[in-house]
Amino acid sequence: MKNIIKSLFVLVILTSFLAQGQRFKNNILQYKVKLSTKAEKLIDSGNVVSADEMAATFKDDGYGPLDVNFAKIKNKKLTPAQIYASVSEGTVIVSSAGRCGEVNEQGVECKRIHTYPASGYIIDSEGIIVTNYHVANGYVTKYNKTSRDVLVVMLKDGTIFPVKEILSADKSNDLAILKIDPKGVKLPSLPVVKKDAEIGDPVFIVSHPKQYYYTFSSGMVTDKFSEINAGKYRNLMAISADFAAGSSGAAIIDQFGNVMGTVTYTKTLQHSDDDSKTQMVLKATIPASSLLKLIKEGN
Template identity: 70%
Template structure:
């Protein structure tokens, strides 16, 4: 009997140790999806001064932006295991979302009080609160097509702490990049280093993003192609780095990471490649990202039109 009790206690201790090291299963709805409108509602009711869509739109400069002062992290050179890459990158990955009161009239003729949100991804590059995301994410807040979420654009950290965007530091439609500012109120934020050397085809890549409400999902793959394309909206060519790691709607603005933990690109878009004889058949999905060199150029040189 004594032997049985000792053996049982040993197994119980081992089970406790094992389970204490296991990763927890997050609740995407409770921890993030439902929390985003809740935090936005608090900000809206607080009376705190922040940029509404109408006021933020005025900070979009049609002639471009000059260089911006950013305290960038040094490039990392030590190869990391995927799990360590995830832990490090997740802490510096944020949710970027336009939010606001619905404002539409209900069937009863009263104003709808529901808070709408459209979460995308971003990442921190300066511990004082400088965030990178896509141009189309920031522009999605200010465009007149957005009629239901124009009160505050929020940035939510992994732990749920939420800040309003206070400024657009730079925006580049040609390369689908936007650099935003928040006030972390003295908190030093985890930031990601940006690679100063281009990734090559075949290099491994990793992404932490929020595809379709699966917040802080991890994906890996490799660089599959590098090419130039005509960005017809901006009427100029841009460089694209295609990858095989998965991402989807909600991943926009996420960081593409190398095996050392450096940013080598930013998620931009996906394109479905269909069979030429039968458009209903999908053959491949092209996953396009903006190389880090374009981000560094935007930071250091700006994009003022001459």
């Protein structure tokens, strides 16, 4: 009888533990507050590259090839839960941060830290990060008046790094490759496939839509098409997995946990007779082949 009671007690404890395997996160305390407070410490340390300094070397194109140590491609099919657990560790928050210094009507200077979080992912464990061109450009552009002190990358565990350099950028394909110094720590990088996905292939995304950090969505490739952007043709994949503002630069993941693309934009498709009626949202992504070409050949 004692053994039965003991076994039941262990079972209850184990069941309770398993039920709490995925805890409910606090987006404000775990990420929003940490992002601003840690960015403030970086700014105060002075060990940052300001928007003005970074703008001096930032270009729409004209970058050479890069030496990237890619992670090994994965070939074992994963469950969605396994994909999330694996990919979320290699997914980062990319954000500009700074004090705007504006003075209000009462003569009080704004000293709070302004942040504008987007998404990105690690492709080299020594600190090479992929995000969108428009995310990097959002930091260096003269239209950014409030967050020009530092561009940061924050990991899922809250560790934060200042971006030291923009290694490459491609306005047409909306890609930017950033460099951070992880100070000897090997970061969890995501492998990148060499073959483009096909229509109907399943896709997954871990991103930060509207500051709902590390949100998971799934769907499939719904279309493959080309268009002109910044005066050049580019290839795009449309997908059905959800993403939104804040997801910019997130990785599109296959069923094995490999990167197959990068988020770029959404486009609302409305009824031709009534602009107020939304019929569909086109969700466009950049295929991995465009990223690999930028890395291997430059632009």
